[in-house]
Amino acid sequence: MTPDQYCQNKAAASGSSFYYSFLFLPEARRRAITALYAFCREVDDVVDETSDSQVAAMSLAWWRTEVGKLFDGTPTHPVTRALEPALQPYGITADYLNEIINGMEMDLTQSRYLDYAGLDRYCYRVAGVVGVLAAGIFGYSNPRTLDYAKALGTAFQLTNIIRDVGEDARRNRVYLPMDEMKRYGVPAADILNARESDGFRALMKFQTERARAHYANAMDLLPAEDRRTQRPGLIMAAIYSSLLDEIEREGFRVLTQRTALTPVRKLWIAWKTWMRA
Numbered sequence: 001m002t003p004d005q006y007c008q009n010k011a012a013a014s015g016s017s018f019y020y021s022f023l024f025l026p027e028a029r030r031r032a033i034t035a036l037y038a039f040c041r042e043v044d045d046v047v048d049e050t051s052d053s054q055v056a057a058m059s060l061a062w063w064r065t066e067v068g069k070l071f072d073g074t075p076t077h078p079v080t081r082a083l084e085p086a087l088q089p090y091g092i093t094a095d096y097l098n099e100i101i102n103g104m105e106m107d108l109t110q111s112r113y114l115d116y117a118g119l120d121r122y123c124y125r126v127a128g129v130v131g132v133l134a135a136g137i138f139g140y141s142n143p144r145t146l147d148y149a150k151a152l153g154t155a156f157q158l159t160n161i162i163r164d165v166g167e168d169a170r171r172n173r174v175y176l177p178m179d180e181m182k183r184y185g186v187p188a189a190d191i192l193n194a195r196e197s198d199g200f201r202a203l204m205k206f207q208t209e210r211a212r213a214h215y216a217n218a219m220d221l222l223p224a225e226d227r228r229t230q231r232p233g234l235i236m237a238a239i240y241s242s243l244l245d246e247i248e249r250e251g252f253r254v255l256t257q258r259t260a261l262t263p264v265r266k267l268w269i270a271w272k273t274w275m276r277a
Helices: 003-014 017-022 027-049 053-072 078-090 094-109 116-138 144-163 165-169 178-183 188-192 198-221 231-249 263-276
Strands: none
Touching (some): 003 017, 003 027, 017 263, 027 078, 053 078, 053 094, 078 116, 094 116, 116 144, 116 231, 144 165, 144 198, 144 231, 165 188, 178 198, 198 231, 231 263
């Protein structure tokens, strides 16, 4: 199996909405973004699939070393070997890749966020940075496009947090800011024990509106001249916005179920957005 095939399998197996946005890209850019996505999945899986935090920390440290090898020209993992040809053409730097790892390390030491400022820092590391790197792979001419990409990455992460409230709670993680939970009368125990309430639904409505505001801000920041090259991001935005709508239509039942769009619906949204952008 080649490094590119490894990354392709990793992306396809995840079932992520991101996979559908890659389908319409030219081959070189598609290989690059698939390798970047596979890198993100690898380091994320370290945290999500390793029960021992010390073992997970050692694994992330190994990935830091591997990032160093990547930029020394001696990568050993299939993902970093697939990433190597994309470094110079698309502006992928060690600092950005290590910042993603920084975000994953936060999950090993922090399971609550006092306020949105702390959560925003986390979102930047695990998603905003990825958005910036993805924008470089897709191609841009106006530097303001990187501001759009950062905002869009944060919007994606906020959507993931809303979708995965119950799943995260079962790992004893609560990403919703504690000061906002207090404002709506939702104790952490309600989330950890999957107890729905009017306060919880109001809290989730507030989180959903914040995510939508980030999508709107991102669209406002996207320069017109880069709209066509950034179509993959617009596809992801359309899919994730539809997911938010679905979560709200279902009454924010995120404590006990995981809302998802069907592959056919994702593909339809992807094609429709690509043709319109």
